[in-house]
Amino acid sequence: MGVTKEDVETAITSSLSPSHLVVTDTSGGCGASYEIEVVSEKFEGKRLLERHRMVNTALAPHMAEIHAVSIKKVLTPAQAQPQPEPAADKAQA
Amino acid sequence: MAASASASAARPLAGDSLTIHVSSRPQLAMVSALPRSSPPTWRLGLGRPARLSTRSPHARSVRCLAAGGGLAPEMRATLDKVVASHKVVLFMKGTKDFPQCGFSHTVVQILRSLDVPFETLDVLANEALRQGLKDYSSWPTFPQLYIDGEFFGGCDITVEAYKSGELQETLEKAMCS
Structure with a gap:
């Protein structure tokens, strides 16, 4: 059994307490591929690489079953504010 | 994970038994410094990289090694050499000309478009390399640049770094160093 979208959301929510989270299943249903957007205060002062590592760490227990994770956005609340959410449009498309 | 193990189990990964297909031959001169026949007599302290290399001081090790405890010392030493053997090294699925994965393909295209010389290693051709790198880089997926x-x-x-220009900057700096 693959990893569900909810599994991914729960894992990220519990370790990063995001203020905004979009998990998109891009696997076509088999649960092996996800796109992720996260906004969290915990990214404050962290470089992009470190932010990605934090997300990877959160997902570590599931990684064996996930084939691909694409981390599209890792933003702090402050960074997420000024942009009128061009990313959000895409995610909903 | 395959690379975690006692000293004896780690021996198959030792220096010269690790076949690595690089797109052009890395300079392996320093590999002779590796403990080849003798079993490792030292163990890694938690997470700290063992720096066998006497190469330039800016050959920094990977920053975040806290999770890299399961890596055999020989594998770590070998990877230290490989990543330092060229300015730009891409560990990918497939080869430059025949990437076996869309993500790997994307990074090859970016590097090509920037006209930067880079070496690639196919992790699909070497399972030990593939597993070892995940620990070495503390990164679960490929490609790894x-x-x-x-x-x-x-x-x-x-x-993202390509779009922001940070990649170009980093590469330029690397080429000049």
């Missing part, structure tokens, strides 16, 4: 001996990121980071 190394610039100037330092882990730069995977596909998403490379794409």
Whole structure:
């Protein structure tokens, strides 16, 4: 059994307490591929690489079953504010 | 994980038994410094990289090694050499000309478009390399891009850094060093 979208959301929510989270299943249903957007205060002062590592760490227990994770956005609340959410449009498309 | 193990189990990964197909031959001169026949007599302290290399001081090791405890010392030493053997090293699925994965393909395209010389290693051709790198870089997926001996990121980071110009900057700096 693959990893569900909810599994991914729960894992990220519990370790990063995001203020905004979009998990998109891009696997076509088999649960092996996800796109992720996260906004969290915990990214404050962290470089992009470190932010990605934090997300990877959160997902570590599931990684064996996930084939691909694409981390599209890792933003702090402050960074997420000024942009009128061009990313959000895409995610909903 | 396959690479975690006692000293004896780690021996198959030792220096010269690790066949690595690089797109052009890395300079392996320093590999002779590796403990080849004798079993490792030292163990890694938690997470600290063992620096066998006497190469340039800026051949930094990977920053975040807290999770890399399961890596055999020989594998770590070998990877230290490999990532330092060229300015830009890409560990990918497939080869430059025949990437076996969309993410790997993307990074190859970016590097090509920037006209930067880079070496690639196919992790699909070497399972020990593939598992070892995950620990070494503390990064669960491929491709993995190394610039100037330092882990730069995977596909998403490379794409983002390409868009922001940070990748070009980092590469320029690496080429001049």
